[in-house]
Amino acid sequence: METIDLRGVSCPTNFVKAKLELEDIEAGTTVEFLLDDGEPVKNVPRSLKDEGHKLLGLKEVDGYYVLTLEKVEE
Amino acid sequence: MAEQKIDLKNLKAGGFIKERGKDMFTVRLRVPGGRMSVDRLAKIAAVAQKYGKGFVHLSVRQSIELININFTDFDAVVAELGEEQQKVASCGARVRVPTACGGCEYNPNGLVDTQKSALEVDEKLFGTVTGHHKFKVGFAGCPFDCPKSATNDVGLQGAVWPVLDASGCISCGLCAKSCTEGALTMGADNKPVFDTAKCIYCGDCIKVCPTGAWKAEKKGYTARIGGKWGRRPLVGTVYATFLPEDRVVDFIGSVLAWYQEKAEGAGRVRIGDIILREGNQSILDHLRKGFPEVVVASTIDPQVINTQLPLGKP
Numbered sequence A: 001m002e003t004i005d006l007r008g009v010s011c012p013t014n015f016v017k018a019k020l021e022l023e024d025i026e027a028g029t030t031v032e033f034l035l036d037d038g039e040p041v042k043n044v045p046r047s048l049k050d051e052g053h054k055l056l057g058l059k060e061v062d063g064y065y066v067l068t069l070e071k072v073e074e
Numbered sequence B: 001m002a003e004q005k006i007d008l009k010n011l012k013a014g015g016f017i018k019e020r021g022k023d024m025f026t027v028r029l030r031v032p033g034g035r036m037s038v039d040r041l042a043k044i045a046a047v048a049q050k051y052g053k054g055f056v057h058l059s060v061r062q063s064i065e066l067i068n069i070n071f072t073d074f075d076a077v078v079a080e081l082g083e084e085q086q087k088v089a090s091c092g093a094r095v096r097v098p099t100a101c102g103g104c105e106y107n108p109n110g111l112v113d114t115q116k117s118a119l120e121v122d123e124k125l126f127g128t129v130t131g132h133h134k135f136k137v138g139f140a141g142c143p144f145d146c147p148k149s150a151t152n153d154v155g156l157q158g159a160v161w162p163v164l165d166a167s168g169c170i171s172c173g174l175c176a177k178s179c180t181e182g183a184l185t186m187g188a189d190n191k192p193v194f195d196t197a198k199c200i201y202c203g204d205c206i207k208v209c210p211t212g213a214w215k216a217e218k219k220g221y222t223a224r225i226g227g228k229w230g231r232r233p234l235v236g237t238v239y240a241t242f243l244p245e246d247r248v249v250d251f252i253g254s255v256l257a258w259y260q261e262k263a264e265g266a267g268r269v270r271i272g273d274i275i276l277r278e279g280n281q282s283i284l285d286h287l288r289k290g291f292p293e294v295v296v297a298s299t300i301d302p303q304v305i306n307t308q309l310p311l312g313k314p
Helices: A013-023 A039-050 B038-051 B071-082 B114-125 B174-178 B204-208 B245-262 B271-278 B280-290
Strands: A002-005 A030-036 A054-061 A064-070 B016-018 B024-028 B056-058 B064-070 B137-140 B154-164 B184-186 B192-194 B214-225 B237-243
Touching: A002 A013, A013 A030, A013 A039, A030 A039, A039 A054, A039 A064, A039 B174, A039 B204, A054 B174, B024 B071, B038 B056, B038 B064, B038 B071, B064 B071, B114 B137, B114 B154, B114 B245, B154 B192, B154 B204, B154 B237, B154 B245, B174 B184, B174 B204, B204 B214, B214 B245, B214 B271, B237 B245, B237 B280, B245 B271, B245 B280, B271 B280
Parallel strands: A002 A030, B137 B154
Antiparallel strands: A030 A064, A054 A064, B016 B024, B024 B064, B056 B064, B154 B214, B184 B192, B214 B237
């Protein structure tokens, strides 16, 4: 599975970076995003949902979060 | 009688405010909710250029104020602004132009259409003479409350009550992580547990839920009354929850009726101070008659902010 590490990247750069990375990924693919606690884990999933992607799950690993989603074509 | 230089009808609702200099006035424009079409903005710029000082002032209540307008130009200013339907605002003991955040059309946090509400209140209640003091209304689209709604005489804050359809829940845990208030935690069965007493109606759970398992059961405004800032600040308190958007004008009208009656003879006193004098039960009972479904069982008096009062010899 493709993993995109957005740790240490603050809002809104993390979301824009996620968007750009998703452009190169085929629709239907499951992707993992690594997100910091706080604002990033609160904002990025919601914004990606607004973009139409399908959120699949969130789990905490050693102080950061792994968001799993399926890319949906625009 | 001296020759009339200007049409006094234009001054009826106020909005023309005396400046320091001889003959000079500020003209406060009516901009409900702070939304301004670009065409109107261009017209205002042209009028300010022609009659003003070369700058405008953006007031803290979302108005554009034309500065340094000679009173003999009032008629021309009003006529030229009227070409883009721009009106002059009010001042004094009247219902003022309502303020509002951007609302819900483009702002991802907005829960209700504050822009629509502000326009409705402006259309129906703007300029209403209170008989006592100014009366301000402000709309916030969500509990973030950027417009500081509780510092208004009536402050309305967008609210949503979430309900979970457990069959649609995929146990992702995003809602629990998104809930800043700690009202949601993941239970032993990997489904969210809702501690309703902690919910502040922000709807973050609904916004993040990937499957739509969290839905809005109720939507409307939390209504606070009795706020003001100035010399002796008060923070308004809750009188109604989930007030439907289409009942806002009637609700404010009912608050105004209580104020107009109870402040009789009190002079220049805001509604918050009248509530402190009469007790909150009086206005609570009054409002419950017209709005039994949404008025809360009990509330507290407006909250005095004593830290704003430096008293005595420095």
